Amino acid sequence: MTNQKPYRPNVGIALFNAAGQVLIGHRFRGDGPEIILPGLDWQMPQGGVDEGEDLRDAAMRELWEETSVKSAEYLGETDWFSYDFPPYDGPQTHRLAKFRGQRQKWFALRFTGRDEEIDPLTPRNGQPAEFDAWRWERLDRVADLVVPFRREVYRAVAQHFAPFGT
Numbered sequence: 001m002t003n004q005k006p007y008r009p010n011v012g013i014a015l016f017n018a019a020g021q022v023l024i025g026h027r028f029r030g031d032g033p034e035i036i037l038p039g040l041d042w043q044m045p046q047g048g049v050d051e052g053e054d055l056r057d058a059a060m061r062e063l064w065e066e067t068s069v070k071s072a073e074y075l076g077e078t079d080w081f082s083y084d085f086p087p088y089d090g091p092q093t094h095r096l097a098k099f100r101g102q103r104q105k106w107f108a109l110r111f112t113g114r115d116e117e118i119d120p121l122t123p124r125n126g127q128p129a130e131f132d133a134w135r136w137e138r139l140d141r142v143a144d145l146v147v148p149f150r151r152e153v154y155r156a157v158a159q160h161f162a163p164f165g166t
Contacts, residue, residue, distance in 0.1 A: 007103035020166035025131030042145035071113025
């Protein structure tokens with residue numbers, strides 16, 4: 001039986017620092033279909049696209065909501081990628097339960113600010129904080145730090161954005 005649920009439109013952000021590393025955040029809780037596994041609870045910022053929202057604007061909004069970063073310049077973007085959520089037996093009222101998975105367009109951005117600008121703990125736009133810590137990491141290592149159902153997308157993003165990294 002095929003899954004008839006739609007994919008959620010989503011943007012992902014590879015925020016590169018001057019050394020060519022990307023910002024990753026540590027997820028501090030399981031979030032419904034986006035199950036967090038011990039030791040595999042890091043990811044790059046990402047989030048849903050509002051209906052009619054420009055994708056670059058969505059990427060900047062999500063980056064700000066999740067990290068407080070506004071100091072970033074556009075470098076490039078990928079085609080669309082998608083991944084399926086693992087089976088979810090939780091409440092069907094969860095905001096992601098109506099989706100099969102996520103369809104993502106990834107954006108590479110250059111961080112032009114200072115590390116002190118990064119604050120993942122303060123809620124913004126009425127959205128709860130998703131990360132309790134952050135760090136810079138080599139892009140080619142990030143796929144090994146995320147939940148397994150996202151790995152192929154992260155590997156494709158790393159390959160696509162390799163020219164911007166270390």
